[in-house]
Amino acid sequence: MKGARAPRVAWWLATGFGSGYLRPAPGTWGSLAGLGAWLLVVSGLRHSAGSWPPWLLLAAVPMLTVILTLLAVWAADLVVRETGHKDPSFIVADEWAGLWVALTPLLFTATLQPQPMTLWLARLVAPFMLFRLFDIWKPGVVDRAQALPGGWGVVMDDVLAGLLAALITWPLDQWLGAQSLLHQGLWR
Numbered sequence: 001m002k003g004a005r006a007p008r009v010a011w012w013l014a015t016g017f018g019s020g021y022l023r024p025a026p027g028t029w030g031s032l033a034g035l036g037a038w039l040l041v042v043s044g045l046r047h048s049a050g051s052w053p054p055w056l057l058l059a060a061v062p063m064l065t066v067i068l069t070l071l072a073v074w075a076a077d078l079v080v081r082e083t084g085h086k087d088p089s090f091i092v093a094d095e096w097a098g099l100w101v102a103l104t105p106l107l108f109t110a111t112l113q114p115q116p117m118t119l120w121l122a123r124l125v126a127p128f129m130l131f132r133l134f135d136i137w138k139p140g141v142v143d144r145a146q147a148l149p150g151g152w153g154v155v156m157d158d159v160l161a162g163l164l165a166a167l168i169t170w171p172l173d174q175w176l177g178a179q180s181l182l183h184q185g186l187w188r
Contacts, residue, residue: 006078013075013093020092030092031132034099035124042107061100061107069097069159077151087146087154095135098158102131102165105173126172130165139164 012018019033020026041064045057052060072093079091106123134142135158142164145156 002084003081006075006082010075010078013071014079014091016092016096020090026089026092027095027135028132030095031099031128031135033092034096035103035128037096038100038103058107062104065097065100065104068093068100069155072097072155073151075151076154080150080154091154094155094158097155098135098160098162099128099131101159101162102127102169105166105170109173123173127165127169130168131162134161134164 006014015021016030016033019030022029038061041061045052045060075093076091079088080086103124106127109120109123138146138157138161142157142160145160146153148156
């Protein structure tokens with residue numbers, strides 16, 4: 001059953017500024033767009049790092065991730081109501097929110113530790129791939145979260161997939177950081 005028209009801004013947010021319309025694999029395209037947005041935010045914070053206390057710098061992205069998640073729930077809920085579909089594939093704001101959660105362990109490295117671009121890019125691969133794996137596979141509680149009503153059901157499975165990815169990314173990133181320090185001869 002179709003509902004009232006959602007505002008244009010809800011459609012823009014829900015579709016990840018149109019990335020959810022890309023085919024094939026709109027969830028992957030949406031995740032890539034979300035990764036690009038995360039990189040822009042982190043890059044902006046990194047360039048302004050001198051004017052921010054470190055704790056505020058490290059807290060800014062998680063706060064933005066919570067805001068993004070709540071906006072994703074709001075937008076997805078309105079679009080789901082309008083279309084009458086439970087979780088249409090063109091809604092990718094949930095991928096953005098979930099991926100931002102998966103990338104959270106990289107914040108210290110991304111904002112405060114200088115490192116070569118190749119290592120930085122390599123560090124993005126694991127959380128991205130793990131998030132996509134858990135988002136598609138939907139193990140246990142990730143699958144059950146889809147039963148939540150409206151936008152919550154659309155978004156929370158991705159947030160939980162991102163959390164699982166983050167739990168694996170954290171120790172992996174710490175190991176990569178130690179390897180980088182060894183390689184640079186800064187830690188023995």
